[in-house]
Amino acid sequence: MMLEQSEDDAPKRARRDDREGEMAVVGRSVTINRPRVTLFAFWRDFQNLPRFMEAIEKIEPTGPQRSRWTIRAPAGQMVTFEAEVTDVKDNERIAWRALPGSQIMTEGTVSFSDAPAGRGTIVTANIKYQPPGGDLGRLVAKLFMAEPNIQARHELKRFKMLMEAGEIATADNRKSKEDR
Amino acid sequence: MRALTWHGTNDVRVDTHPDPEIINPRDAILKVTSTAICGSDLHLYDGVIPGMASGDILGHEFMGEVVEVGSKSSLKKGQRVVVPFTISCGQCFFCQKQQYSACDNSNPAAKQDASEKLYGHAMSGIFGYSHLTGGYPGGQAEYVRVPFSDVGPIVVPEGMDDDTVLFLSDILPTGWMAAENAQIERGDTVAVWGAGPVGLFAVQSAMLMGAEQVISIDHHPHRLDLAKKFGAKTINFGETHVLEALMEMTGGIGPDAVIDAVGMEAHGFAVDNVLDLVKQKISPGADRGHALRQALLAVRKGGRVSVPGVYGGMLDKWPLGAMMEKGITLKTGQTHVQKYTHDLLRRIQEGEIDTTWLISHHLPLEQAAEGYKQFHDNQNEWTKVVLTAN
Structure with a gap:
């Protein structure tokens, strides 16, 4: 499922026209100072993904290549869908x-x-999605600060923090949101 | 707990906040004993750093006693530590190159957007220094949560008073790195704009690094007197033509290296739409001089420019021609504090460096707002304010 190169x-996701037909394309590369295998x-x-993907409530395995994803959508809604792994190459691609x-x-x-030169691993995520409700849905998502492109960027940064620093940085002083 | 809180331009107050808790495994909680007001806090006080929010706790120069530790902290309860103002994970590419203030992982992901827009890359986290650098609650408080406590804090040997080591948190390493960035060679004249704490420590450091002559430039007589203590020559820009004086004091060559320890509020800088996006009011510093531009004109051909002074936005009328035609090298950056603390602590222990002369006033934390006002308004006498918190 390689994305078409411009x-x-x-990469396609850096183009001004970040669409492929009906699908919006988002993505990001990040260099992580840890081995590829890890x-x-x-x-x-x-x-493990919900540990750094804030929009994902949980992912439960439903079969060898299948899992059920529960996503927090705008306006406090939950959306679930079932996903299947379509391609795996060990230590290279999922x-x-x-x-x-x-x-x-x-x-x-x-x-x-x-x-290069032992600087760790370049991790590249490419996500294609059909915006819920098309452009209107995307606009609504933007209003809720859950624009998928921003989310993807933040998620990869949190992945990097978790892998390099072992924890995800926060400026919060209290565990409970009410206290802050 | 009580903490010095930013409410708006020239409006800081000591308010009550909930005590901090351990959030992440590498955290520690400190009971703050001493915390200083930094010259860069005055940029926040004046509202010229973007990304402040009412309710923010200030303070990035602090030390105290460890009262709680997370499961992966290397600190122990009861230890006295000084904490670097830059928050650094110790594990990323930058930290491993000892470029701690460029840490990739200390600024929370969602907070990185603003500096990525403004500067092209996200900044690291800094205590009590706007939401561009994470919005971390600062140390001008009774308690503070210290992330990555296994990397930053340096344990204070027994018998050393707070006043002798507190400035390891920021201004001493900042002055030291400023001098290091000046790449001083034998026979060099180093001119330092600004005789505030960082400028004075840069003077002291440049002397230790073997400069032939250090010239301190300011207009506060008392501060220039402090520079003289370390053997610096002085220029009072209120009375003297700086460029002419520098040429005359260097046999017509100009200083080999120059250090701008003044920063943004001497110059005034242009605002553009990007800054508006982060909804900050930034006003030009009107008639406060032209330290960096002047430094670029003053420095000799092939000379070095070191900028520890804080800048947050855009600067116009930049004498790029002078830089290019004279072949000038410029080095700058937030201080990589963790790189310097051990060496500087040793120098303090061995009596090579003393920093206590800088402190003009001690105040209890409750009077922090008064400390800000005086440090801001009476710069000649109020050279450094240390707040005692517990």
Whole structure:
């Protein structure tokens, strides 16, 4: 499920026209100062993803290649869909997509490659999705600060924090939100 | 707990906040004993740093006693520690290159957007210094939560008073790195704009690093007197033509290295739409001089410019021609505090560096607002305010 490359060498997600047909494309690269094997293994267990993806409430395995994702949508709603892994190459790539007929149509790939000179691993996530309610839905999502592009960026940063620092940075002084 | 709280431009008050808790495994909680007001806190006080919010606790120069530790902290309850103002994870590419103030992982992900827009890359976390750098509650408080407490804090050996080590948190390493960035060579003249705490420590550091001549430039007579204590020569820019004086004091060559320890409020800088986006009011510093521009004109051909002074936005009328045509090197940045603390602590222990002469006033934390006002308004006499918290 490789995304089509644009004419220059920049990835599709960096193009001004970040669409592929009906699908919006978001993505981001981040360099993480940890070995490829470690990062791949962490990501391959989808149950780990909610630890750094704030929009995901939980991911439960429903079969060898399938899992049920519960996502926090704008306005306090929950959306669930079932996803299947469509491609895995050990320590290099994991691809998944929502099963046909899901409430959210999305597909994604995360790839892992060695950064130069022992600088760790370049992790690239590419997500395609059909915006709920098209452009209007995307606008609504923006209003709730849950714009998928921003979310993807934040999530990869939190992944990096968790992998490098072992914890996710917060400026909060109290555990409970009411106290802050 | 009680803590000095920012409410708006020139409006800080000591308010009551909930005590901090351990949130992450590498955290520690300190009971603050001493905490200083920094010259860069005055930029917050004047409302010229973007990204402040009413209710923010200020303070990034502090030390205290460890009262609680997370499961992965290397500190122990009861230890006295000084805490670097920059928050650094110790594990990322930058931390491992000892570029601690460029840490990738200490600024919470959602807080990184603003500095990414403003500067092209996200800044690291800093205690009590606006939401651009994480919005971390600062140390001008009775208690403070210290993230990554296994990397930053330095344990104070027994028998050393707070006043002798407190400035390891910021201004001493900042002055030291400023001098290091000036890449001083034998025979060099180093000119330092600003005889505030960082400027004075830069003077002291430049002397230790073997400068032939250090020239301190300011207009507060008392501060210039302090610079003289370390053997610096002085120029009072209120009375003297600085550029002419510098040429005459260097045999017509100009200083080999110059240090701008003044920062943004001497210059005034232009505001653009990006800054408006983060909803900050930034006003030009009108008639407060032209330290950095002047420094660029003063420095000799092929010379070095070191900028420890804080800048937050855009500067116009930048003499880029002077830089290019003279072949000038410029080094700057928030201080990589953790890189310097151990060496500087040793120098303090061995009596090579003393910092206590800088402190002009001690006040209880409850009087912090008064401390800000005096430090801001009476710069000649109020050279450094240390707040005692517990």
